[in-house]
Structure formats: structure tokens, C-alpha cells
Amino acid sequence: MQLMRRRRYRSAAALAVLVLLAGTTLWLRPTGGLSGGASSPPERARARQAVHQGARPVIVPRRAWHAESVDTAPGARYAPSVRAAVIHHTSTPNGYDCATVPRTLRDLYAGHAYGRHWDDIGYNFLVDACGTIYEGRAGGVDRPVVGAHTKGxxxxxxxxxxxxxxxxxxxxxxPMLDAIARLVAWKLGPRGPDPRTEVALVSTHDEARYPKGTKAVLPVVGGHTDGYPTRCPGAALYAKLPDIAARAARLQHR
Known part of the structure; x- marks a missing residue:
């Protein structure tokens, strides 16, 4: 009788262990951790949000070219993010010595800030023939500063x-093409659009190619002429924009 009781006890204990193990297995399967199944939902979400951003290039700060500041200039305005790059040319003479560029920047600043009453230079960045990148408009090179470079x-x-x-x-x-591509690859941000594609932007000015409030589909790497009736950035540079976009995409490892 005592032997039968021990056998029944051992059988009941074994059954309890099996039930516990079965429950543990069922509980583990949805996580994919121990069952060898799919990744958890947060892991799948992170995988879908691929990060694409080029390295930050060397940028010469405003203080290096002795940028002035208008006493009445308002504080910088910021957008939520940078979704596109608008390429310009300055319409200043070619064949310059790159050592003279800071003086050119001061002249451009004076024309924009005082001549046009923009309170600052309109461009966020400027790039010279030697591939040097200069900080333009104030507000922080690593922030999405709203410029004054294209109406709308x-x-x-x-x-x-x-x-x-x-x-x-x-x-x-x-060197200029290479520098512009590196700058675009960085400024579009880690979750920005593919430089080779297009993006929908809403016009904010009736003097743009699209009336105020119109949703326009523009190149992610486009020219000033794409959104505003002008010949800027010039036919030669405009023809290079697809190449700049492709270089930027490669730098972003797309």
C-alpha cells in the first residue's frame, strides 16, 4: 500500500512538471526569443525604420568669415526637419582664388541683409570651387534653419x-560637386527621403511657381528654378543635380 502511494505521488509530480513546462513553452513562443520564431514587434519596427545619413562634413563657421549681424534681426526660425535641398548659384564671377571667398561672402551678406532687408544672408550654406563648405544663415548648422533662399x-x-x-x-x-553631395547626404537627416526621389511640399507664396497653399511635387535635390521662376542655378549646374543626388544616396549607403 505504501509503495502504491509513493508511485501515485511520483506520477502526480511528474505530470505537474510537464504541465508547467508546456505552459512555459507556450508563453515563450510569441516573443520569438527562445522558440526561434519571428522578432518581437518593436524589433520589427526598428528594422523598418532604416537610418540613412552621411557623415557631417567640415563646415567653416560664420565667425571665420566675419559675418556681421543686423541689430534688428529676429531670432532664427526652424522647420520640423529638412526634406529637400534647393541648389543655387551666387551669380558672382568664376575663376576666383578660394582665399578670397570670405570677402565674397561678406559682400553677399551685405546685399541680402541690407540691400534686400532680409536681416541675414539667405542661403543656409555656400560652397566654393575648392569644395570648402561655409555656414551661411545663422541658427546652427545642425538644425533645420528656415532660410530666405526661395519664395514659397x-x-x-x-x-x-x-x-x-x-x-x-x-x-x-x-570638388564643388563632391562637397554639395556630402552636405546634402548629411542635412537630409537619418530618416529623410532618398535624395534621388521627389517630395511633396506646400507653397507658402503666390510668387512661387505654385500658388500659396498648393502642394507641389519637387525633386529632393532640386534647383531654385524648380520652385521659383528663375534661371538659377544655371543650366550647367542644374544638369549636374541628378549626379549630386546619386552621390548623396551612395554616401547614405542606399
Whole structure:
């Protein structure tokens, strides 16, 4: 009798262990951790949000080219993010010595801030023929500063000006193209659009190519002429924009 009781006890204990193990297995399966199944929902979400951003290039700060400041200038305005790059040219002479660029920047600043009463230079960044990138408009190079470079589409774009005149027949220096691509790859941000694609932006000005309030589909790497009736950035530089976009995409490991 005592032997039968011990056997029944051992059988009941074994059954309890099996039930516990079965319950543990069922509880573990949805996580995918021990069962070898799919990843958890947060892991799948992180995988879908691929990060694409180029390295931050070297940028010469405003203080290095002795940027002035208008006493009445309002504080910088910021967009939620940078969704597109608008490429310009400055329409200043080519063939310059890159050592003279700071003086050119001061002249451009005076024309924008005082001549046009913009309170600051309009472009967010400027790039010279040697591939040097200069900080333009104040507010922080790593922040989505709203510039004054294209009527209707300053919000959510970065204005990059190539120093010189790049109309049809002019050669666009290779170091300049490389620097613009590196700047675009960085400023579009880690979750920004593919530089080779298009983006929908809403016009904020009736003098743009699209009336105020109109949703326009524009290149992520586009020229000033895409959103505003102008010949800027010149036919030679405009023809290079697809190449700049492709370079930026490669730098973002797309």
C-alpha cells in the first residue's frame, strides 16, 4: 500500500512538471526569443525604420568669415526637419582664388541683409570651387534653419549656393560637386527621403511657381528654378543635380 502511494505521488509530480513546462513553452513562443520564431514587434519596427545619413562634413563657421549681424534681426526660425535641398548659384564671377571667398561672402551678406532687408544672408550654406563648405544663415548648422533662399519653399528645405556662375557651357568644379553631395547626404537627416526621389511640399507664396497653399511635387535635390521662376542655378549646374543626388544616396549607403 505504501509503495502504491509513493508511485501515485511520483506520477502526480511528474505530470505537474510537464504541465508547467508546456505552459512555459507556450508563453515563450510569441516573443520569438527562445522558440526561434519571428522578432518581437518593436524589433520589427526598428528594422523598418532604416537610418540613412552621411557623415557631417567640415563646415567653416560664420565667425571665420566675419559675418556681421543686423541689430534688428529676429531670432532664427526652424522647420520640423529638412526634406529637400534647393541648389543655387551666387551669380558672382568664376575663376576666383578660394582665399578670397570670405570677402565674397561678406559682400553677399551685405546685399541680402541690407540691400534686400532680409536681416541675414539667405542661403543656409555656400560652397566654393575648392569644395570648402561655409555656414551661411545663422541658427546652427545642425538644425533645420528656415532660410530666405526661395519664395514659397523655404520651410523644410536647405538652401545651398554654389559660389560662382554656372550657366550653359561653364564647367562645374569637381570638388564643388563632391562637397554639395556630402552636405546634402548629411542635412537630409537619418530618416529623410532618398535624395534621388521627389517630395511633396506646400507653397507658402503666390510668387512661387505654385500658388500659396498648393502642394507641389519637387525633386529632393532640386534647383531654385524648380520652385521659383528663375534661371538659377544655371543650366550647367542644374544638369549636374541628378549626379549630386546619386552621390548623396551612395554616401547614405542606399
Amino acid at each position: 519653399f523655404n520651410e523644410g528645405t536647405v538652401g545651398i549656393a554654389a559660389i560662382g556662375t554656372y550657366t550653359r557651357g561653364e564647367a562645374v568644379p569637381e
